[in-house]
Amino acid sequence: MSKKPTRLPAAQDGWHVQTTANALSPDKTVIAVNKQGTVLHMQRNGMSAIGKDTLLFVPTTRYTDNIIHHKHQRLNELNNTLTGLTVEG
Amino acid sequence: MPTSSKIFISSVAQDAITHLRIGAFEELSRLGHDPQMFEKNFGPWPNFQTGVDHCLKKVSECDLYCLFIHTKGGSMTSNGYTVTHLEYLRAVSDSKMMMLYCESTIMDAYFKFRWIIAKYIEEFKLSQGRMPHNNEVVDFLEMESEKNPTSGIPSKHQIDTYVWVLLHDIVMVKGHYVEKLSWGHTVPWASYLSDLLQQGLQLLPKKSLYEESSQLALAFGDFTSFAKQVVSDHVRISELLEGRRLLNRSIRMLTRSEITAGPVNGSIGSVKACSAICLFHHEGNSLTVQYYAGDTNGNYDFEVGDPSSFVSYTYNNLQDGVPGLFYWESRRLFYLTYKLGEYVISYHFPEDTAWSSQLYADYTDDIINGILNTHANGMIIELLNSLIGGLQK
The missing domain is CATH 3.30.450 (Beta-Lactamase)
Known part of the structure; x- marks a missing residue:
């Protein structure tokens, strides 16, 4: 019943989510620097030709955030929920 | 006087699962619980509340939320969700313990084409910059079902298309486990509730430890936040x-x-x-x-x-x-x-x-x-x- 941990069997080895991500981001820009220092800007779909000895960088969409502040806010929320929890009897 | 657990039995009112709902109500009553079901004991209906609000209030009051999904989508409300879906969302927002069931052939069908829904939503988000409304997903699935019979999406005449919207929200968006229930089978309530009792009994004796841990965590949280501000702004x-x-x-x-x-x-x-x-x-x-x-x-x-x-x-x-x-x-x-x-x-x-x-x-x-x-x-x-x-x- 609800104790079963599995929800998406296909995601166990990352295969399902990997193929989903491939389908959704074929145009993602990847910056590759080879051993000679040549910088290449390529799309995700064009990466199959690059060698393993290549430094890769993908610009992140993550913005600067304050992790301590976020964790503290979350802790406050959780604590408020737990404080309201009473067990009768 | 012991307090009975309130168990909300949610589903679309349809003849095919009436036996399941009535059976659940009777068995849960026999076991000493307090089942809550629309056609049995939702009254009196207060005249200052809409029917939907009254149902949602009943969800908030329950200790355990139970949902049965079959071929009907249910009554649509003005905000684009069915009443059953709103009840589920209320149970989620109130962090209720949930037991979710879906008829097995419907669940099997959904798992075969769920990727079509996921792909449609992602593409919609990229092109429109927002999530599609439920009626837009329904329209898409109905068209896809007619246009592409090999897609595996059943016709809306067999299964209401909104059922897929609800299942998708539960399985893929909220990530909740839905148990398959074969036609004619019933839920073994006594053993399932015993399982929940066992889990609860593990937690209850440690209640004071959890409360102390929560207070300590908050104290350290306040201290960490303060220390970070001091380092950033005053040193x-x-x-x-x-x-x-x-x-x-x-x-x-x-x-x-x-x-x-x-x-x-x-x-x-x-x-x-x-x-x-x-x-x-x-x-x-x-x-x-x-x-x-x-x-x-x-x-x-x-x-x-x-x-x-x-x-x-x-x-x-x-x-x-x-x-x-x-x-x-x-x-x-x-x-x-x-x-x-x-x-x-x-x-x-x-x-x-x-x-x-x-x-x-x-x-x-x-x-x-x-x-x-x-x-x-x-x-x-x-x-x-x-x-x-x-x-x-």
């Missing part, structure tokens, strides 16, 4: 004493991370604990190493314009304080870097599971999030970055 740091030792201490604190992605946090792989940290300072035309520690021969300086250096790339292209992630497949290493004013700091994380250039490109943000959200990693990196920021005031 000028003239130098880092024993910088290499500081980096070594930081390395020992940065732990191994599981990397997950997608709506149900499917596992992608993992990254080992931090193996090295290097700190560089911009001096003239060079990014000069200030301190380095851990498994690296990092006693290198880099020219600011060196195109092959991730340190130079970080200094020239990244915004202050925004993390960048580099990957070198042949070295099996990730480099998490930050530009901090005239400094660049790089944290080295070796692969744990096998990664590839393609996986790195697909999941860059998820890898960064995975590293920073694991245990105290993000807070330690933030503190170290703040200290380096404090050097420059």
